[in-house]
Amino acid sequence: MAESAPGTGLFGMLAEFDKPERLLDAVDKARDAGLRQLEAYSPFPIDGLAERLRFKDQRVPLLTLLGGVLGAAVGYGMQVYTNYAFPIDIGNRPLVANPAFMLITFELTVLFAVLFAIGSMLALNRLPRLHHPLFDLDEFHLASSNKFFLLVFGNDPLFDEGRTRAFLETLTPVRVSPVEHTEIPE
């Protein structure tokens, strides 16, 4: 799924549904009809919706794991390094004291894993993005309340203003609206 670039006709065609089941059904039918550049919008996460749109991205869990490993290394490494850099010799106790170091190592593992999980989620979702062509549509504010939307992007190979609209009309939507590109700041 890639958004259509500005200056290429319409941004997309948006169909509004009043029930989550209708949206799920519409996604299936759109995929069957050969449309590929699709996005669905819902006020709450719906089980299986992303999978129907062929979502297979596992980068968030992987990056979380990476963050955890990195955090453990940084936490442990920092303590070992500082104890050699500034040795505090008390009763000839060992400088590298693993039992005492584990706590901070664990805390930093958690901290880095969470920072990576949330950071990668935002980055991969391209958020924050305060401006989006959909926000220009009046009815779209219901996407966070009780309506469900299907968007066919304008850069889909099969996209054609008239035919896409006619196709979406067959899916029993509340309404179908074209989505314009928003002006780009000069």
Added chain:
Amino acid sequence: MTDLAPTARGYAAITGEIVGIALDYPKRRAWWICFGVALLLLLSFFVSVTVLFWYGVGVWGNNIPVAWGLAISNYIWFLGIGHAGTLISAMLLLLEQHWRNSLNRFAEAMTLFAVICAGLYPLVHLGRPWLFYWIAPYPNTMTVWPQFKSPLTWDFFAVLTYLIVSILFWYIGIVPDLASARDRATRRRAQVFFGLFALGWRGAAHHWARWRQAYRLTAAIAVPLVVSVHSEVSLLFAAGPIPGWTSTVFPPYFVLGAAFSGFAVVSMIAVILRHALGLQNLVTPRHLDLLAKFLLATGLMTAYGYWSEVFDTLYAGEHQEMGTLLDRLGGVYAWSYWGAVLANFVPLQLLWFRRVRRQPLLLFLISLSVTVGMWFERYMLLVTTLYRDYLVSSWREYHPSFWDWSLFAGMLGVFLTLFLLFVRFLPIISSFEVKEALFEEKEEAEEATETAHG
């Protein structure tokens, strides 16, 4: 299916009910009265901290050997209260318990504010609080690093991690509701405020999918974090070779005690908000019932900790440990031990009855008693242990001074001010998760009818 979600009403009604509170707060007068009280308490915080910074820790009742007084017992108390929020939201999310949806948002907010209060205590207790950043490792001109084998540094990392993780977990959980508020806001200021903090969220399926991955992973990591943070506190005790602080039951006992006090505070907040904002549809008697069961369960586990501590001492029969035990049961601070036992466990037994569990006022009173009882316990654990150790020469009593108490009152003000601002300006219940639960329950019900009809 259950009386957990308002099944009869639609998604729009839920959005309106929850988000509407943030956009157009209904009971402004009551809110202003509460906020006024909170601000007075907050003033007490600023005065106490100014006096403390001006004259030093000497204004407190702390002495040698009781160098850890009210500041540290309140630190543990506040940190403990925070734990239930993370447990409710993270653990119950992973277990797919939908009833958490009506509670998790304000429970997490409670965690956040309690951790802020907890974190302030060790800072002001430092003696030279303006040098607090010395416990953070940073390349300074003195080429000195923090002592990583010191509990103070552990505290720094544990509390900081806990605070950051709680903020992030709470924030990504609230973003979709901020988007809801943005979309419904009519006033310019609210539109800008919610618009900025909603990050441009638009509920795209790909976004939800990644959001779920991140949210669940954070929850999965937060559960062991909760356990580690309070075990760290007990480890901090064990690092001081003082009789009464070295029992091996301490880590689980601390964590469960923390959850116990936290569930008590969540129950109180739930009862108050439900009553004040008319949320009876969303926080139903069933929620109170489940909270009460959690309270009872964690309470009984904490009681096991008390018992096990006594048993441990008697079984080991070590002279100094026995002395500490006798001091707890009958010494100068016996009031704190028996106060803890009475306030924590006696009213709690009423929760065996279903009717009591579903009765908001009774649940509130029992929870209040537990909150006070757990405060007694933290005080007892610190003071009865420290005021008499091995040598008679280092025996000395501890009495909190006026400034100890005024800072405590002030800290309650910090908590209340932040919490009231949250209640006033943000969606206090997770509206999208209530809707999600509603949808899933409906689907399950439909599937059940389909199978029943063959």
